[in-house]
Structure formats: C-alpha cells, structure tokens
Amino acid sequence: MKKVCIGLLLLLTGSVLKAQQQADTVIVPLAKTSQIIFTIKDKSDLEILKHYNFQAMFEDILQRLRSDTSATDTTRNAIAKNDEEHEQNEEKWDTEKEHDDEETEDDEAWEEKVRKRDYRPGRTWQSFNFDLGINNYISDGDFPNADDDLYAVRPWGSWYVGINSTQRTRLARNFFIEWGLGLNWYNFKFEKDNVMVQRTDDGVEFVLDTRDVDHIKSKLSATYFNVSLIPVLDLGDHSRRPKMWDGYGSEFRIGLGPYVGYRLASKTKLVFKDDGDREKEKERGSFNLSNLRYGVRFQIGFRSTDFFINYDINELFVEGKGPKLNAVSFGIIF
Structure with missing residues (x-):
C-alpha cells in the first residue's frame, strides 16, 4: 500500500506541474479503469495541498470502497479532515510567528536601552x-x-610584563579616560653575559666577572606598583576596549597620558656553568634604583590590536649613584 501511495504522489506531483502549464484540471489514471480528477481553480491551493495526508486519505477511500460506501462521501470526509488539520497548523504557525515578532521587538528595545545607557x-x-x-x-x-657600555642590554630577553586593572570612564561619545592600577616588571638582560652589578660607597658600578666559568646570562630586574591615567580618543566609541581574541573592535583609538610607579623589589641574577654544573647567583637590594618612576604612556589601537610605549621621564638610578639612563618599554596589550 505504501508503495502504491508513494507512486500516486509522484504521479500526482508530475501531473500538477504539467497542469500548471496546460489546464486547471488534472486527471490521474489508476489501475485499468479507475481515475482521479483534480480540479484546481486557484493555483494558490497548491500550497495547501502540500500539507495533505494523501496516504491516509487513499487508505480511507479504499476501505470505504470495499464496504460499498459512497466514494464521494469518503473523499469529502478525508478532505474535511485534512482541512481541519491544515487550519490547526495555520493557527499554530500564526501564533509562533506572533511570538517571534514579539521577541524581535523586545530584543530591539533592549538593544536600544543598552545603547543609550552605554553612551551615558x-x-x-x-x-x-x-x-x-x-x-x-x-x-x-x-x-x-x-x-x-657594559650596561647595554639585549632587546630580546629584556622583557617588560604588566598586569593591570583598568577602568574606562566615558566623558563623551568618543572620548574616554582609562585609569588603573597594576604591577609591572622591568627585566634588563645585558649584552655581555659576564656583566656584574656591584654596589659601592659612591653608587653602583658595572664590571666584568673574570672567573673561569662559562657565562650564560646576566640581568637586572625590578618590580613596580603602577598607577596610570590615559585620556583615549576612540573613533569606534566602544565602551570596552576590545581584546585581541574578540575578533572585532573599533576602527581606531589613540591615547596619551602619565603614569607613576613605586619600586617594590629589585635583584640581579648571574647564570653560568662551572665544570658542567649550572649555577645561579642572585642578589637582592636597591642597587641605587630610583624608588619612584614616572613617565608618559602612549597607546594606539586599530580594531582589536593595541600597542603601547612607556617612557620614564626620571632616571632609572638615583642621580649621581649610577649611569644616566631613562627606561623605555614598548609592546602589545592583551
């Protein structure tokens, strides 16, 4: 029976498509002497026919024919049943559509509310x-x-690392103040692996380690607690500065402002091999480094990528206690 119904449906579909081009009446021959006649006055009915359960209708027709029941009455009953099911489906679709429309309106209203709030x-x-x-x-x-200069450093290996809690306050649609607190680490890796930092009564000196060992690296590091205040012009007027992994962002932003840091700790480290054994010599102390550092920070970003440059206005070492050096750092912001 299922194969017969499927065949009838395929034949009906082909006949309907042909009838759309030739006539409004479709004749579907069945078996040797039987046929079904479809009269379509309005082609929009084709959409309704898509939802009819033809298999159930034909099973009902055949059952009533075997019982000598009027085929006309049988067909009408089957069609009436399908009409009822179709009307129920239409009511269900209309309800779902109204619900979707209401959700869309609610989403748009919420987005508008958030947008107005964010621009405050x-x-x-x-x-x-x-x-x-x-x-x-x-x-x-x-x-x-x-x-x-013995204090010359290698750029690769002289890492600057910062962890910052940043607050972004909107002053105008495209203008913000980024202010925050954080910890920053200076690492200065010397070009010569056998450089040593020594403290003397007159200050700090850079000397060479003359021991017969295989020197690996030498560096000076310092940790600072930092406070910054950076005015930012953001042409994309985003409330939050986007991260690199966000995949989106404003077109362009730029900022320039001051920072101040207080030294929390500092140390030197000399790494070498002696008779194949790896040795480390660490020494903690101030090394006449300035307790305060203050300078100017420049930030520039495009889409979701930001870069920074920090320049210390004051000298790295206490005046007269070491070489006159102004620290500078540059890199990327995550």
Missing part, C-alpha cells in the same frame, strides 16, 4: 589588561652601545 557620560567599565613588550633605556638621546 560618566559610566565606567572595568577590565584586566596585560602588557607584554621589551625594555631598553636611552642615554644621551641614544641607546647604549655594547662595545662602549
């Missing part, structure tokens, strides 16, 4: 940002030369 001046958003870059310093307007 004085509103603040908090986020955690990470700085990753490299350190160096400037002496007499230039970077130190490894041939002349």
